Amino acid sequence: MISPNLYKNGRTYDFFMKALGYEGSIDRFLDHLEIDCRPECSILDAGCGTGILGLHFLERFPNSSLHATDIEVGFLRATLANAHRRDIDRHRVTIGVGDISSPHCWTSEEGTPETFEDGSFDLICLGAVIGYASDREASLRQLVQMLSPGGYLLNIEMNESLTGRLVSNRYRYRNISLERMKHVIRQEGCELMSTPLRIQHLPAKLTRTAIVARKLV
Ligand SMILES: C[S@@+](CC[C@H](N)C(=O)[O-])C[C@H]1O[C@@H](n2cnc3c(N)ncnc32)[C@H](O)[C@@H]1O
Structure with missing residues (x-):
């Protein structure tokens, strides 16, 4: 099986995401996702990996910007x-080092410590990263607080199937149940939309599930 260090190496991860068809299947899922942000929206992809999620939305919303x-x-x-x-x-992409345990805090490319304000993003994308937070619920709550009114949260999370759990275990990822996530997101003032991954979203469907939430105005 693929080494757990895969999640430490951007290039190798990128290679496998493309070669195994993961990136394509996530893109197909995103293509049909109804997320209606304004063209100049502000996007955060936290724990971005190779940027699959954030870059997809940069292409969809022509004047948007991505952190x-x-x-x-x-x-x-x-x-x-x-x-x-x-x-x-x-110029549309700003990168920075950040720990998902304290999602407000990040360090710029120049090494300057920076802070994201609450309410500053129209769209926050997450993919298989909350499970790396020291306190998963606290991290999720803070991320929801960073959404603007009417803003969207998309979380393409590890699922609770056998394959999802095996892969999580291999990569030392601590799953958070879908029900628990939904509870936390609702408590933070969002409505949830149903967005299952379907057969056409294989192979991502083997290990991932998706949540889309919208912050109430
Ligand atoms: C499974 S990959 C997911 C990447 C991307 N979000 C996706 O959906 O393809 C997990 C990512 O989380 C990052 N990561 C691991 N621990 C983290 C932490 N404590 N804070 C922020 N990112 C972390 C890894 O470096 C890696 O890029």
């Missing part, structure tokens, strides 16, 4: 390389 954070610098570089590959203007 991409990750704990590993190599993944931030992979996100920039993918932005370049997708012909996305470099």
Whole structure:
């Protein structure tokens, strides 16, 4: 089986996401997702990995801007390389090192500590990262607080199937149940939308599930 260090290396992860068809299946899922942000929306992809989620929405919303954070610098570089590959203007992407345990805090490329304000994002994308937080619920609550009124939260989370649990276990990822996540998100003032991954979203469907929530105005 693939080494757990896969999640430490942006280039290798990128290679496997593409080669195994994961990236394509997530893109197909995102293509049909109804998220109606204004064209100039502000997007956060926290624990961005290779940027699959955030870059998709940068392409969808023509004047949008993306903050991409990750704990590993190599993944931030992979996100920039993918932005370049997708012909996305470099000025639309800001990268920074950030720990999902304190999602408000990040360090810029110049090494300056920065803070995201509450209510500052129209769309927050997460993919298999909450399980790395020291307190998963607290992290999720803080992320929801960073949404503007009417803003969207998308979480393409590890699922609770056998394959989802096996992969999580392999990568030392601490799953949070879908029900628990929904409870926390509702408590923070969001409505939830149903968005199952279907057969056409294989192979991502084997290990991932999705939540879309909208912050009430
Ligand atoms: C499974 S990958 C998911 C990447 C991307 N979100 C996706 O859906 O393809 C997990 C990512 O979380 C990052 N990560 C791990 N621990 C983290 C932490 N404590 N804070 C922020 N990012 C973290 C890893 O570096 C990696 O990029």
